[in-house]
Amino acid sequence: MAYPVDNIIPINLLLKPAGLGYADFSSAIVFADAADLVAGVTFAVDTFRDYSSVTDVAADFKTDSDIYRIATRYFANIQKPPTITVWMKNATDTLLEIINSANDRIWRYHYFLKNVDVAAAILPDLSDCRMPQAIRYGSPLAHITSLTRTLPLM
Numbered sequence: 001m002a003y004p005v006d007n008i009i010p011i012n013l014l015l016k017p018a019g020l021g022y023a024d025f026s027s028a029i030v031f032a033d034a035a036d037l038v039a040g041v042t043f044a045v046d047t048f049r050d051y052s053s054v055t056d057v058a059a060d061f062k063t064d065s066d067i068y069r070i071a072t073r074y075f076a077n078i079q080k081p082p083t084i085t086v087w088m089k090n091a092t093d094t095l096l097e098i099i100n101s102a103n104d105r106i107w108r109y110h111y112f113l114k115n116v117d118v119a120a121a122i123l124p125d126l127s128d129c130r131m132p133q134a135i136r137y138g139s140p141l142a143h144i145t146s147l148t149r150t151l152p153l154m
Helices: 054-060 066-075 095-105 120-128
Strands: 028-032 048-051 084-088 110-113 135-137 142-144
Touching: 028 066, 028 095, 048 054, 054 066, 054 084, 066 084, 095 120
Parallel strands: 028 084, 028 110, 110 135
Antiparallel strands: 048 084, 135 142
16 A cells, blocks of 8 residues: 655754764863972972863963963863863973873873973884873974874964
């Protein structure tokens, strides 16, 4: 028995993302030195703090430091990331040891490094490091998305 065409109802669907369409699950870590701190602020080495705004970062770090500049650019993203993590480096460790030490305690997707911490000679060592492939350095004016090629300035 055939179904009559007159009984078919045309339906138009309009599908669009809802709810989590603008959610930001990004996470980032910045590696700081004691020299970046505001006078009188203490921050134990090999520990981390989470900050939820640039104002929070400015309470602990100088406004002319790379840490503050990175946080400013990071929180300017749309959608605004919820937090940024700052790891206080141990001055006696190499950059590779610092990153691995941080990775033993916490995991973040983006790793921001200060310009003074990154040199061409260390890039091969970073490829052996236990970290995601999203490494960013600078303030963050330039970034590396792969350890084998460097992208131009943003």
